[in-house]
Amino acid sequence: MRRREFVGFAVAGVVLWPLAAPAQPAKRPKLGVLLVGNREPFSREFGEGLRELGYIDGQNIMIELRSAEGKLDRLPELVVEFVGLGVDIIIASETPAVHAAKRATGDIPIVMAPSGDPVGTGLIASLARPGGNVTGLSAATAELAGKSLELVRELLPSANRVAALADPTNAFTKPFLEQIHLFARALGIEIQDTMVRGTDEFASAFDEMNRKQVAAVIVQPTLPRPPVIALTQQHRLPAVSGNRAFADGGGLMSYAGSLADRYRNAAPYVDKLLKGAKPADLPVQQPAKFELVINMRTANALGLTVPQSLLARADELIE
Numbered sequence: 001m002r003r004r005e006f007v008g009f010a011v012a013g014v015v016l017w018p019l020a021a022p023a024q025p026a027k028r029p030k031l032g033v034l035l036v037g038n039r040e041p042f043s044r045e046f047g048e049g050l051r052e053l054g055y056i057d058g059q060n061i062m063i064e065l066r067s068a069e070g071k072l073d074r075l076p077e078l079v080v081e082f083v084g085l086g087v088d089i090i091i092a093s094e095t096p097a098v099h100a101a102k103r104a105t106g107d108i109p110i111v112m113a114p115s116g117d118p119v120g121t122g123l124i125a126s127l128a129r130p131g132g133n134v135t136g137l138s139a140a141t142a143e144l145a146g147k148s149l150e151l152v153r154e155l156l157p158s159a160n161r162v163a164a165l166a167d168p169t170n171a172f173t174k175p176f177l178e179q180i181h182l183f184a185r186a187l188g189i190e191i192q193d194t195m196v197r198g199t200d201e202f203a204s205a206f207d208e209m210n211r212k213q214v215a216a217v218i219v220q221p222t223l224p225r226p227p228v229i230a231l232t233q234q235h236r237l238p239a240v241s242g243n244r245a246f247a248d249g250g251g252l253m254s255y256a257g258s259l260a261d262r263y264r265n266a267a268p269y270v271d272k273l274l275k276g277a278k279p280a281d282l283p284v285q286q287p288a289k290f291e292l293v294i295n296m297r298t299a300n301a302l303g304l305t306v307p308q309s310l311l312a313r314a315d316e317l318i319e
Helices: 003-020 042-052 072-085 095-104 141-155 173-187 199-212 225-234 244-248 259-264 267-274 296-301 308-313
Strands: 030-035 062-067 089-092 110-115 134-138 161-166 190-195 216-219 239-241 253-257 290-295 316-318
Touching: 030 042, 030 072, 030 095, 042 259, 042 267, 062 072, 072 095, 089 095, 089 267, 095 110, 110 259, 110 267, 134 267, 141 161, 141 173, 141 216, 141 239, 141 253, 141 308, 161 173, 161 199, 173 190, 190 199, 199 225, 216 225, 225 239, 225 244, 239 244, 244 253, 244 290, 253 259, 290 296, 290 308, 296 316
Parallel strands: 030 062, 030 089, 089 110, 110 134, 161 190, 161 216, 216 239, 239 253, 290 316
Antiparallel strands: 253 290
């Protein structure tokens, strides 16, 4: 090679070097997952939904998961942490978590996974056109609270007084109690509203139920399950809740939307948002499949005979 040609290639190499440098790795979207309590089965079902769409944590996305461990007053600080981490989307499961996220940011897209009565609690404008930065799944749990009262009547035909255990600080409490009272009037049942703001009030709440001689209790789904279930067993009180995990953990019955649907179906919303969709334009999905689960071990421990009509309708009997 002649010297002039060599110099020419050397200069070209210097000029073109920045173009030939390795490309910087693409930024991986960061998801903030906010839970009220137990990380299972949400992590399993949501993770499977993401994998079906080609998203793998640590490879093409990053997931930051936080749980309030049943302490609702921790939710705001966890959302602030997400904002500081610069997450691209917040996935919030259960009504208090979604409201905490909504109060913290009007810019980051929020996926409900799910939230009870999102229109009634002011999270969205409508199911078809949610508006704002919130979309996702509605749990339809307010209506299910009334259905739970029907289950109590079917199980205990002579029951005339039932307690509704709820947290007054939860935005979902108003529609939750409204539905219970609506069904109670039709069924001729007196409802004893029992409010608890924290686990330290649970024992006195159940003592009050005993004094009022309630026949059963309907438990708000977002209340910490282990202490509530332990007290229902201690006081030998039949209990129903709108969360499958309640029956799994030892509560008598649960009637709720399918957990797989509620958690796994949040993943397509994440996919659409990452591809440029706006949360305001994504219709909110309502549950299509509902599950009645009866814990027969608990029924036997309470000395209850579950009528055949309930057994036949149950999606699962925990033996």
